[in-house]
Amino acid sequence: MAQKATPPRILVRPGLPGHASDRPGHQYPSTTTDIVKLLREAGATVEYELPRDERELVSLNAAPLVLPILLGIGTGTIGSLLANAIERLLGKDTAEKSQLHVRVERGRGNDPDVCEASGLGSDVLETLRAFDEGRDA
């Protein structure tokens, strides 16, 4: 009998990749809301690290897109999950041509594996996917 796959668990952490925060530890980029919905649509279990009343959403209205910081718990595919969500949010073509700021983490404890990238979308998306466990860097 095949074992049902466990949905990936993702924790959404505060922070603005590539940008300084006025309230460190409390601010999320405004893209967070849509990215969370897209991750849930893809079957992931997604939670915020902070309760709602402690979260601040920041809209950074320059075209470079700031994405939320994601921690993958027990999942080796956090990079791909975020890359796929970005493409579904923007469309593949726009995602590849845009400037993106991302950070994903994998594992728990004080020393998670971290992938932080800023730059051209096509490069950033490739970097995210290469971060997945079992992929060649």
Added chain:
Amino acid sequence: MPDPRALLDEAREHLRESHELLDRDREREAETVARASFETYRSAMNWAEAEFRDDLFDQAHRELDEAGAFVRRTFGCAVLFEQGSYWQTCPVALAHNRSGLSVRAVIRASECSVCRSDPEDCDHITGRMYGDQPCYRIITEAEIPEISLVPRPAQPDARITRVPVSHEQLEQRLGRPFAPGTPLNCDFCLSTCSGVVRPWG
């Protein structure tokens, strides 16, 4: 979202109408309509740039320059003098600086354009169509701690609308007895275009 091709068509229509009005000796109306094409061309450049459509951007830029030259030669162009200062307010000149404005906003309250609930509480996703309704976040309460100049604003039409022209520069170029308040012509569109300026490279 505005389509740069539709904006180009709209701008061309303004110019076509201007020429028709000129043919009927309705010069004042012809000028008004021709000048209306400037903002439309500028917007076409902005949205083409946002969509990474270099071909459309270049076309809109070229046609904006041509429209500017037509208006300058046909009707003349004066530099605005207001409250003791000269100002460059012409969309043709201003479009050549590709800086835009970006707002950093801390969102205190917002709602979904489709269902009007808090976007965290609904399943609608920005950019998707739900029936004939596009989904976007309506920010109803925010703090704005910062406004920045950026190379690519997320709102492509968020641009500079006027730039002061320094009296000292004018005095140097025009010599004495130039006095502030003297009516000045703008000849920006009479020179060969040297391209757009991208302050960030």
